[in-house]
Amino acid sequence: MVRDLYEGARAARMLSILITVMSIAPLLGPLLGGQILATAGWRAIFWLLVAVGFGTLVLVATLPETLPERNRNRDLLVRALVRYGELLGRQRLLGYAGVGAFFYAGAFAFIAGSPFAYITYHQVPASLYGALFGLAILGIMALNMLNVRLVTRIGSDRLLRLGAAIAAASGLVVAISSRTDAGGLWGLVVPLFVFISLNGLIVANSITGAMADFPQRAGAVSALVGAIHYGSGMIGSAFVGWFADGTPWPMGLVIAISGVGCFACTLLVRGADKRT
Numbered sequence: 001m002v003r004d005l006y007e008g009a010r011a012a013r014m015l016s017i018l019i020t021v022m023s024i025a026p027l028l029g030p031l032l033g034g035q036i037l038a039t040a041g042w043r044a045i046f047w048l049l050v051a052v053g054f055g056t057l058v059l060v061a062t063l064p065e066t067l068p069e070r071n072r073n074r075d076l077l078v079r080a081l082v083r084y085g086e087l088l089g090r091q092r093l094l095g096y097a098g099v100g101a102f103f104y105a106g107a108f109a110f111i112a113g114s115p116f117a118y119i120t121y122h123q124v125p126a127s128l129y130g131a132l133f134g135l136a137i138l139g140i141m142a143l144n145m146l147n148v149r150l151v152t153r154i155g156s157d158r159l160l161r162l163g164a165a166i167a168a169a170s171g172l173v174v175a176i177s178s179r180t181d182a183g184g185l186w187g188l189v190v191p192l193f194v195f196i197s198l199n200g201l202i203v204a205n206s207i208t209g210a211m212a213d214f215p216q217r218a219g220a221v222s223a224l225v226g227a228i229h230y231g232s233g234m235i236g237s238a239f240v241g242w243f244a245d246g247t248p249w250p251m252g253l254v255i256a257i258s259g260v261g262c263f264a265c266t267l268l269v270r271g272a273d274k275r276t
Contacts, residue, residue, distance in 0.1 A: 011211070013148050015204035020144040083220050091268060096210035097225045098265035099164055103202045104229045105236030106171060106258030110136075110196055112237035113251025117178070121248055122185040132189060136196040143200025156205040157269070163201030164262040170194040171259025178252025188248060195255060202262065203229075209269070 036044050087093055118124040118132060143163075151159060173191040177183055183190075211221045236254050243250040 010152070011208045013151050015207060016144040016147040016151070016200065019199070019204055020141050020148075083217065084224055087214070087217070087221060087224055090213070092213060093210050093221065093225075095265050095267075095269035096160075096206045097228045098268065099160060099262050100203055100206035100210075100225065100229045101232035102258045102261030102265060103164075103167060103199070103206075104233035105239075105261075106167070106255040107196060107199065108233035108237040109240045109251050109254040109258065110192060113240040113248060113254075114192065116244075117188060117248035117251055118185070121246075122188070124185065135189075136193055139193050139197030140199045143197045144204070145200070147200050147204060151205070156208050159201050160205040160209065161263075161266045163198045163205070164259075164266045167195055167198045167202065167259040168263040169259070170198070171256040175249075175252040175256035178248035188252075192255075195259065 033045060036048065114133065115129060118129050119126055124132065147159060170191045174188065174195060177187040177191060181187070207222070207225055210225045211218050214221050236258060239254050240251050243253070
């Protein structure tokens with residue numbers, strides 16, 4: 001929908017605003033869930049999920065179509081799959097999708113590994129884990145709002161490269177800290193906070209860049225990039241579990257590789273730009 005209504009830097013700006021709003025949910029979710037559990041019991045949580053799901057269906061059913069009639073595509077499923085194959089052959093699109101994919105791998109590694117790293121390994125009380133996790137969500141919101149302010153002046157590609165470079169650096173610091181215990185708990189919390197906060201510079205700008213060259217295929221590009229992002233996230237979290245060794249090291253290693261991969265994919269985009 002954003003791509004239907006906005007282009008270029010304005011699209012990146014609107015995506016950042018949407019992500020900021022969406023970030024409120026994981027921040028408030030644990031607090032709301034705890035209150036419901038305390039006052040109405042665990043069954044009430046599932047009834048709330050039913051109500052939210054029903055409300056979502058109603059909103060989707062009543063949401064107006066924003067894509068102009070002339071741009072709508074009614075191809076069969078087989079043709080849609082062929083289009084996905086064609087899109088995967090475009091280096092610029094793969095570069096943009098790859099930046100987000102590596103970031104999601106690192107972010108999901110954080111989600112999978114941080115409870116063990118904080119609570120079990122560093123002996124953080126379980127009651128405080130939510131605060132540390134919420135700190136990362138606040139960082140995401142802050143950098144998304146910063147992206148909103150800067151993207152029209154600096155450009156989404158430059159902000160994307162900056163975010164990817166910082167992701168690589170902070171990811172390497174996470175790996176060193178998780179391997180050596182340098183800095184103790186805060187030696188891990190601070191670089192993790194930096195890495196996760198970079199969602200604000202990476203996700204919206206990578207999606208905007210991927211869709212910029214394909215205005216007539218924005219839906220296909222969005223679906224493909226989303227699948228790549230979340231698929232990579234699943235792989236990142238799985239690696240943390242597969243290589244678990246009783247320390248935060250597997251999480252740190254996955255995040256470091258993810259950060260370096262983010263930056264490498266920005267070079268892929270620049271390489272494609274130079275050839276065009």
